[in-house]
Amino acid sequence: MRLRKTWKILPPAPDNFYKKFPEYSKTVLNLLYHRIGEDEKAIAEFFNPDFTEDLHDPFLFRDMEKAVERILRAIKNKEKIAVYGDYDVDGITSTSIIKIVLEKLGSHPEIYIPDRGKEGYGMNMPAIKYLKSKKIKLIITVDCGIRSELEISKAQEWGIETILTDHHMPGETIPEAYAVINPKVKNEIYPFADLAGVGVAFKLADALIKSSRSAKGKKIKDGFEKWLLDLVALGTIADMVPLIGENRTMVKYGLIVLGKTKRVGIKSLFSTSRLELTSKNPPSTSQISFQIAPRLNAAGRMDHANTSFELLNTDNSDDASRLASELETKNGRRQRLTEKVVKAIENKLDLKNKIVFAGDAEWPIGILGLAAGKITEKHARPAFIFNQGKNKCQGSIRSIPKFKLVPALEQCKDLLLDYGGHEMAAGFTFLPKNKAKIKKRLESIADKILKVSDLAWETKIDQRVKLGDVSWNLLEEIKKMEPFGMGNPTPLFLAEKVELFQCQLVGNGNKHLKMWFKDSAGPQRAATDDTVFPLNNTVFEAIAFGKGDKYCMLIPEKNPKLDIIFEISSDEWKGNKKLQLIVRDLRLSPR
Secondary structure, eight states, X not given: OOOEEEEEEOOOOOHHHHHHOTTSOHHHHHHHHHHXXXXXXXXXXXXXXXXXXXXXXGGGSTTHHHHHHHHHHHHHTTOOEEEEOOSSHHHHHHHHHHHHHHHHTTOOOEEEOOOTTTTOSSOOHHHHHHHHHTTOOEEEESSOOTTOHHHHHHHHHTTOEEEEEOOSOOOSSOOOOXXXXXXXXXTOOOSOOOOOHHHHHHXXXXXXXXXXXXXXXXXXXXXXXXXXXXXXXXXXXHTXXXXXXXXXXXXXXXXXXXXXXXXXXXXXXXXXXXXXXXXXXXXXXXXXXXXXXXXXXXXHHHSOTHHHHXXXXXXXXXHHHHHHHHHHHHHHHHHHHHHHHHHHHHHTOOTTSSSEEEEETTSOGGGHHHHHHHHHHHHOSOEEEEEEOSSXXXXXXXXXXXXXXXXXXXXXXXXXXXXXXXXXXXXXXEOGGGHHHHHHHHHHHHHHHOOGGGSEEXXXXXXXXXXXXXXXXXXXXXXXXXXXXXXXXXOOEEEEEEEEEEEEEESGGGOEEEEEEEXXXXXXXXXXXXXXXXXXXXXXXXXXXXXGGGHHHHTTSSSOEEEEEEEEEEEEETTEEEEEEEEEEEEEOOO
């Protein structure tokens, strides 16, 4: 069964919407309409996010006042506090934020980040026993805990209270923690449910900072919370939550703070990633997603997340350089192992099934989510990928929009030791003896939910344009909509029957295509390198990453006509700036 790929052009906004906002171009209004609707206030906030006005009061969380009171009391009474985090970027940035604020308030918390391979996600009993041995009296969880009923109950029995902060989907019952701060729990009144774990941690930090100014003891200066936004931006972007509402505001300001960051670890990480980091050139969401986050995640995947946590929190330049180099090495190894596992899965793949269910004792736990993601991305079906241990199987899952993971896993809970996550990404653990039963049940669930037509990737195109419509003005309008990410994707355009003037393979292993397209409708605007283009034509340079396999389709014909889906970007080299198309998909135009 071949993967079906469909292109869908979104309908234009209604005429009255264009009339309602005459200050914007039709192209921008189409983008806005499909992202945030017709609400004038939401559109104003979208273009002019304001840190002071647009962020909700953290005390809108039902248990926030209770949580803050307990933490400040623990600090006053010199009780020992532990911050229990997670091993991904969202988790280590969350842990860092709470650590920083607690230290500012006079506490020196114990930090506990579990080992992905040995302990798995979330709280576990040996960790609670360890914290008991350290005489901890208060645990603050970040980015975890919402399904840790047993561990939190046992901690309470041992005289340890828990402040639970998380953003994952809760189970049928909520742990009986001292306070629960999670925008997704039932009856929570906080008005924005899509915060990342680091967003929830920031809300707690903000509440502590505000309360410190009216309480006895150490006070934190006005404006300090803004300097935590570099960490908020890293965790929010990496966790792929929708970049709308509060998330958009925090990331917008967080990227600015990243450009000015005083954290030597972050500076070293950007340097080893060969990225410039200055206040005039703050990073983009794509740089965080594809270059910075994978390196920070590599520590938890290949060894222990403490390496990344130490990098974010060190004040020593030599240590920062050493740790950043370690992450670079780990990330390279992570890439090679992921490719190896993906190839192994594809060698056994049976696309007659609506899910992929595969495991092996040799597959490292740390890269299973990446492998599952690549399989799902390539074959458009849920991928359940696991390490098959002697005593238990532990894995990661990635899914497609029509197959919600948590409800599916809940139908298998009698066969699972543990599970949890989001609709499109989750984890699960089970006994080896139940493997065949779980596979059969999941296939049955998929057969009921998924039609063959669902096993396809649909590319949503924002607008059909002529190549001659692409201009610097259009690019500037699009850039005003940054930062792009989940919920606000980079705009995609379709140009049909464009003439391919020149094409060549580029990149390591000839994986990419570099192309030049000709538009005969206008005067020549762009010429690059030593390439000679026909006069009286506009020439657009384009790059198609990972499309080297299309080369054989293009070279038989002279100047073939193509339909292309693309983003509009710019490229700068030696002071020369030019428009560039980033081609996401292409096909020969129908004759």
